[in-house]
Amino acid sequence: MANSETEIQGFDARLNALIEEVRRKADALVDEASRAADEQAKTAVAQAVADVKRRSLQLATLTIGVLLLAATTVGYMAMKDFMALQTQVISAQKDISDTKARLAEAVRQADEDQRRIAEIRASLERRTTAANGR
Secondary structure (H helix, E strand, O other), X not given: OXXXXXXXXXXXXXXXXXXXXXHHHHHHHHHHHHHHHHHHHHHHXXXXXXXXXXXXXXHHHHHHXXXXXXXXXXXXXXXHHHHHHHHHHHHHHHHHHHHHHHHHHHHHHHHHHHHHHHHHHHHHHHHHHHHHHO
């Protein structure tokens, strides 16, 4: 019986050693799985942060593009308005020049008319003087 008891104790000791070894391996597997899950979580967070940064950069680029398009459109419209105004100014300058030429011609014609009137008066005065002297 002592032999059987010794065998049972040996079997019990081996069984406890196997149980302890299984516990250690299970703990090691849990630790490794925990580290892997932590690493995956860190990778997922880093990927999410990178995606947010990338999308923010895309949004900023798109916003800048829209602003540049708006500024270009406003600039084009302003230039178009300026060119129309410049055309009006050139037309007004031509009208002013034409009016000055017509005014100069009218002044010349008025001077000519006054000279003729003066000649007619002088002629009338001479005739009146000559008629009165007779």
